[in-house]
Amino acid sequence: MSAAIDSGAAAQDEVVDLLTELIRINTSNPTHVERPAAEWVAAKLDEVGIESRIVEAAPGRASTIARIAGHDSSRPPLLVHGHLDVVPAEAGEWSVDPFAGEVQDGYVWGRGAVDMKNMDAMTLAVVREWARTGRRPARDIVLAFVSDEEGGGALGARYLVNQHADLFADCSEAIGEVGGFSVTLDQGARIYLIQTAEKGINWLRLTASGSPGHGSMVHDDNAVTQLAAAVSRIGAHEFPIVLNDTVRALVDSIAERTGLELDPGQPEKWLHQLGTLSRMIGATIRNTANPTMLRAGYKTNVIPGRAEATIDARYLPGQEHALLAEIDELIGEGIERDFLVRDIAVETSFEGALVDQMAAALRAEDEGAHVAPYLLSGGTDAKSFSTLGIRCFGFTPLLLPAELDFAALFHGIDERVPVSSLQFGVRVLDRFLANC
Known part of the structure; x- marks a missing residue:
């Protein structure tokens, strides 16, 4: 010993x-x-x-x-x-x-x-x-x-x-x-995921303004209606797949460990290998935006002049501009967007003496330990x-x-x-x- x-x-x-x-x-x-x-x-x-x-x-x-x-x-x-x-x-x-x-x-x-x-x-x-x-x-x-x-x-x-x-x-x-931490793949092999990157954060507030009025009347300038439509578009939108170096390296590691031929551009072929972790890793192959809060009005029969929503948007390293441009297109005209929280994405390479020491320490305790980098969807x-x-x-x-x-x-x-x-x-x- x-x-x-x-x-x-x-x-x-x-x-x-x-x-x-x-x-x-x-x-x-x-x-x-x-x-x-x-x-x-x-x-x-x-x-x-x-x-x-x-x-x-x-x-x-x-x-x-x-x-x-x-x-x-x-x-x-x-x-x-x-x-x-x-x-x-x-x-x-x-x-x-x-x-x-x-x-x-x-x-x-x-x-x-x-x-x-x-x-x-x-x-x-x-x-x-x-x-x-x-x-x-x-x-x-x-x-x-x-x-x-x-x-x-x-x-x-x-x-x-x-x-x-x-x-x-x-x-x-x-x-x-x-x-x-270790992840047991579908094939029974085990890998240890080292976090080398994480998404950036854009917590957004959307504000729609309209004409207040009585709820019993015909009203074509309703802030709630306008905001709800924008929120619905964002919530239903699927952002395009963007594969960065960290995700590609992870897929290569899964392929090496399982002996399977895996294409990083076809996530449906490899995400399931990660079992219960697939939802978290699945959020790292694209930008995301999820509506989380709504606020409007003060009485059932009063149409409010203002309505607000919050959006939890996360972007891949180097993708903040693309994410915001896509959200602005989904929002459409007449709705203001501002930041509640704005924070950077982080990424470093999976190489160097420190990475080697991580791998060595894991292998000393688990002879079959295989390390791989991954990108965290949170912060x-x-x-x-x-x-x-x-x-x-x-x-x-x-x-x-x-x-x-x-x-x-x-x-x-x-x-x-x-x-x-x-x-x-x-x-x-x-x-x-x-x-x-």
């Missing part, structure tokens, strides 16, 4: 306790603040002699930052980031209390078990064990446990980048959420950190049961993560961080 596995045994034992404790700190965004969790992280680091700093973007909206010295401090540091906030959970919809951090049937249950207190706990487990045993990483590591990711990061990563860039300015690469704090010139990857390593619908657990009911997956992740992170 290797030294990495020997020294990681205590971390594997501790990771479940760390995760359950962190889940019990309710950091639902926007109803709760992250300060209690940030203080908990700082205390866990302080217990083993790791100094940290708590930074608040607003009262209670706190992040914890620490730096661990490596053997070669002349190299640019690696940033390891995870967010402390979670989306809210309706307890009545769950099989367990979403904030009890229960362990049942070999799983840790609770809000944040997947998104993304699991990575927070795995990272803490590794660095705490290193501090206890005197081990050090290959290079400096900056740890960032941040607030407000679920709210877009304005009071979290974006604030840190804008106001405290010096904490990260010398970092060259970063790892964070939504990557490094992460990588958007903010990438603006500092940092290459960002999604790498939260988990070996998952083939039957687990992992994608459905993000923001889902009965969110949970296998204990064995957490222990696997600790072992992989231990190897990776020690050698990267």
Whole structure:
């Protein structure tokens, strides 16, 4: 047994306790603040002699930052980031209390078990064990446990980048959420998806204006009618397929792993190979726009002079102009469009020493591990950190049961993560961080 596995045994034992404790700190965004969790992280680091700093973007909206010295401090540091906030959970919809951090049937249950207190706990487990045993990483590591990711990061990563860039300015690469997990293909083969790209965000507000009037009369200038037609056109529209380098590389990896001849331009031939993940990956072969909210009127018999809708639009790297042009054509004349949230797309190449170390660490724990890049349909704090010139990857390593619908657990009911997956992740992170 290797030294990495020997020294990681205590971390594997501790990771479940760390995760359950962190889940019990309710950091639902926007109803709760992250300060209690940030203080908990700082205390866990302080217990083993790791100094940290708590930074608040607003009262209670706190992040914890620490730096661990490596053997070669002349190299640019690696940033390891995870967010402390979670989306809210309706307890009545769950099989367990979403904030009890229960362990049942070999799983840790609770809000944040997947998104993304699991990575927070795995990272803490590794660095705490290193501090206890005197081990050090290959290079400096900056740890960032941040607030407000679920709210877009304005009071979290974006604030840190804008106001405290010096904490990260010398970092060259970063790892964070939504990557490094296993996917069992239809053919029975297994691949690990490393996130190298994510879509950009255009959250839009559409506003239609018309002539107010009495609901009993004939009315040909109705803001509600005009807006509803535009929203219907957008909701029914299928954007054209656009295949970027990341998606092509993913399809090539699936083909290599399964032995099948697959054409990236025919997604119906390969998406099903990804099982329950096909819906998420299917959203990365085209731009998307989904109507999400409608607001108009104040009384049944009064035609309002104004109606509003919101659209969640996501664009592939390099496709923002094309997405907005297509939406404007669908909207038509007479409706105003403005941005509620506008954020960049992110993409980096799937190559280099860091990628090699990810693959090596996975293969050391899963001999048949095959890595592939993928593009995330959602967004992460990588958007903010990438603006500092940092290459960002999604790498939260988990070996998952083939039957687990992992994608459905993000923001889902009965969110949970296998204990064995957490222990696997600790072992992989231990190897990776020690050698990267």
